[in-house]
Amino acid sequence: MKISVLYLGRIECRRDNLIQCSDLSQMIKSPISAILVQHPELGNVLYDTGNSPFYASEYSRHTLETYPIPEFISIEDALKKKGLQTSDIDRIILSHLHFDHVGGLKYFRGTKAIKNVLVSEAELKNAYYQVMTGQGGAYVKSLFDLDGIEYKTIKEDTVLAEDMRLFIQQSHTPGLIGMMLKSRSKGNLLVTGDTIYTRENYEKELPPGGSINKTQKEFFDNLAWIKKMERQNSAAIIYGRDFDQITDLNREGSFE
Ligand SMILES: [Zn+2]
Secondary structure (H helix, E strand, O other): OEEEEEEEEEEEEEHHHHOOOOOOOOEEEEEEEEEEEEEOOOEEEEEOOOOOOOHHHHOOHHHHHHOOOOEEOOHHHHHHOOOOOHHHOOEEEOOOOOHHHHHHHHHHOOOHHHHOEEEEHHHHHHHHHHHHOOOOOOOOHHHHOOOOOOEEEEOOOEEEEOOEEEEEEOOOOOOEEEEEEEEOOOEEEEEEEOOOOOHHHHHOOOOOOOOOOOOHHHHHHHHHHHHHHHHHOOOEEEEOOOHHHHHHHHHHOOEO
């Protein structure tokens, strides 16, 4: 199994959006990323797809003001750097359906991957409910409701292969898929997605500010569960939006 962390540019937002703090003027770089797993049994699997190339017209003004995008790298270009085209991807896993994770789906129109998009059932239901009741927020229907897309849903922890397991978290959104990968060179890797944005959130046990979680309990319950999994599996964690970690892993290149 070969693993690559792909850097897809960044948004820049108030630090408080990621890590609760009293200074509301402080800004932070928040990376957009995807993970490519080239797997001997499962083929080329992609976890998340980044922003839409048409973000300026597709995202709401509120989104663009709250999360400006000073750097955009398309999933298509990131895959090219790995010698792959979008048509080489066999399956897409979406951690959740927020705009910065599903915006790149449009690059997969007409490919086999668009017929094989894995998401949690709770997440898919929540995203449609939100956009159809005028409470879209970070969900943008045109990004995930594409012609020809076929979703496969999971309800619970799912073993895709002996070295690749998915789990469903109840924080950030109602069904956010995390991933456990058994790598040869780095041991067990726990991919949290947006439930735990940065190392600082995790180590100092600081929830995000703002209103992304309905209660802080969701964050702390999930954090306790991840810490338990980390101990039980002697795992290293890949956080959802840790700029230094994502850019370091991207620079380092693919590993087994
Ligand atoms: Zn999100």
